[in-house]
Amino acid sequence: MVHLGDCLLSINPQKSEGLQLHFQHTVHDAMTMLPKLATGLDVTEQFTGVSDFEYTFECRIFALLGIALHYGRLVDPQTSEAGKLSCNQLVEKIFTCKYSSNTSLITDSPIAEQFPEPIDTARTYRGLCELMAAAKKSELSVLF
Known part of the structure; x- marks a missing residue:
């Protein structure tokens, strides 16, 4: 610190x-x-790219210092509705669909099942592949 x-x-x-x-x-x-x-650190992944986060106040520190933020849990947006949502939007959608009194919402959107299980904690195969492509030699970064 x-x-x-x-x-x-x-x-x-x-x-x-x-x-x-x-x-x-x-x-x-x-x-x-x-x-x-x-x-x-309060960060919210966008699931659209390994460096895509919703901007939070805490991210300012890393932006000022030129330190990249990355994460490795991505889904394919072509095969999953979840890949187009931020983490907060995904949680809200899952909660809405699961606890809605509207039965069509409950049966229509199996969005939680579309999101792949992580390989190890919070990384998916697609996320690891994109991390390898995005990482720059000698770049200082934080990996979530």
């Missing part, structure tokens, strides 16, 4: 005065978020 904080404070982009103030505010916000990284 200390090293990340030092790295954030060492960033000094050449920007106009207005942009510099905005940047300083962004760095300040990131510094206040930094201690929370010790207990976890």
Whole structure:
């Protein structure tokens, strides 16, 4: 955490005065978020690519430092409706379909069954293949 904080404070982009103030505010916000990284990070996968996340405040830290975020649980959007949804949308859809009083929703959308079981924790075969293609040599990244 200390090293990340030092790295954030060492960033000094050449920007106009207005942009510099905005940047300083962004760095300040990131510094206040930094201690929370010790207990976890709020990220929501999009399931459309190994680097596709819904933007959260916590992601600012990594964007500022140029650290890529990746994950390895993808589905084929051609064969599964789940591949077109974010993680939050998928959970909401599963919950809605499972607990709806509308019987057509319950029987119409077996979306939970479409999502493949992970190979190991949170990776699928497609996700691993795309991770191998997306990873850059000597790139610093975080893998979820």
